[in-house]
Amino acid sequence: MSETLAAYRYAKAVMDLAVESKQADALEKDMRQVREAIAESEDLRDLLGNPVVNTAEKLKALKAVFAGAKPMTQKLFDVLGENKRIGLLDTVAHQFILLYEKMQGQDVALVTTAVPLSAAQEKSILSQLKKITGKETSLKNEVDPELIGGFVLRVGDLEYNASVAGKLDHLKRELIKR
Structure with a gap:
């Protein structure tokens, strides 16, 4: 399965949950912050893409960097970690933003x-x-x-x-x- 398709599926699942719980606006802000932080920090990009660093360390770093993020965003980090897909985080955030904008017309x-x-x-x-x-x-x-x-x-x-x-x-x- 292509990386973009996998990221789209994660983003769609999170979007469905966010809409159901009326948190889409808040999650969209979180996803923009995630994209911005990854774009601005070479260290964060390297950490997320480094196969030598274990998933627990990556999750610990993400939760420290995004301590103020909504619980649903934190749960997304956990799910991506459990499925060994933490490297897709930037693409998932991008796909979520696209879905949100489409939902807004x-x-x-x-x-x-x-x-x-x-x-x-x-x-x-x-x-x-x-x-x-x-x-x-x-x-x-x-x-x-x-x-x-x-x-x-x-x-x-x-x-x-x-x-x-x-x-x-x-x-x-x-x-x-x-």
């Missing part, structure tokens, strides 16, 4: 580029997305220098890869076929 497009988008580029992409989807969409830009150039656009389940790295990969597959 917001479509969020994720654009991954080699360099940050300018305001004019963001505006152009948003206008094209409105034409395609017929809905107002917010835009999130992630930077990945390995794309070399171009972009990868994801809206919901749809993905459009117009990156140089993606085109090179496609060319490589075509050459291997022959």
Whole structure:
């Protein structure tokens, strides 16, 4: 099973529980804090991804860093730890946020580029997305220098890869076929 699919399933389960217990708003804040902390702390990223550090130590660190988190967030840490999936925490938090935004009626497009988008580029992409989807969409830009150039656009389940790295990969597959 792919990592993203597994993360989606955890996020969906937590979302269902959060909605049922009317805690979705509070959990969404926790998930944003989790993503922010992981993005800002190289030490935390290294700890969560390190196979040498045992799960109990990872959970101890998470509970110390996120001591003020809701009990349901703490329980998510435990479940991920029990299932040896603690390394998925950032992706689970991201999937939860996407589910929350969708539940709120917001479509969020994720654009991954080699360099940050300018305001004019963001505006152009948003206008094209409105034409395609017929809905107002917010835009999130992630930077990945390995794309070399171009972009990868994801809206919901749809993905459009117009990156140089993606085109090179496609060319490589075509050459291997022959």
